[in-house]
Amino acid sequence: MSSYSLPGWVLLVVFLFSFIGVVSVFLALRGEPDKPEHLSYVEDFIHGAKWHWQWLSNQIVNLWCYCPRCEATLVYDDSSCHNYLADTKKTDFICENCRHSIVASIPGGNKTYALGAVEREIDRRIRTGEYKRQSA
Ligand SMILES: [Zn+2]
Known part of the structure; x- marks a missing residue:
């Protein structure tokens, strides 16, 4: 044995x-x-403003924009979406620190729409690989 x-x-x-x-x-x-590689992609310039976000299991969370000149948190104004007389619906992002100047203006709808548009743009840049060229 x-x-x-x-x-x-x-x-x-x-x-x-x-x-x-x-x-x-x-x-x-x-x-x-x-x-995935894109999880390190957490900021970019979109529509003239500097956008920051975080990733939570492949979902974009805490998406917001900042002033490219002074890093201040921007405030939004989508009052044109509530005004039936206004012919163009848009959301402006304003820097209070830079004499209330409009940093970014996203046409098409209110704040929720604008954030969705930015999210779609981030998604597009990831799919096309454009974000790698910008962050490099
Ligand atoms: Zn500013």
């Missing part, structure tokens, strides 16, 4: 090594989609 014990141990060692190999390959494959 003792002559069978050595091949048994060898098989066990081989099995252990291949098991570790399979696990590390599995983890490497699984790790890739968990940490």
Whole structure:
């Protein structure tokens, strides 16, 4: 019986090594989609303002814009969307620190629409790979 014990141990060692190999390959494959490259892309200039955001499981969260001149947090004005006399609906982003100048103006709708438009632009730049050229 003792002559069978050595091949048994060898098989066990081989099995252990291949098991570790399979696990590390599995983890490497699984790790890739968990940490896509664009997760380090968290700011860009869009419509004249500097936008910052965070990633939460591939979703853009805490998206907001800042003044490219003084870094102040911008305030929004989408009053044209509530005014039925105004022919163009838009959202202005204003810097209170720069004499209330309009830093960015996004046409098409209110604040929710404007944030959605910026989110779509971020998504577009990721899909086209444009963001890599800008951050480099
Ligand atoms: Zn400013």
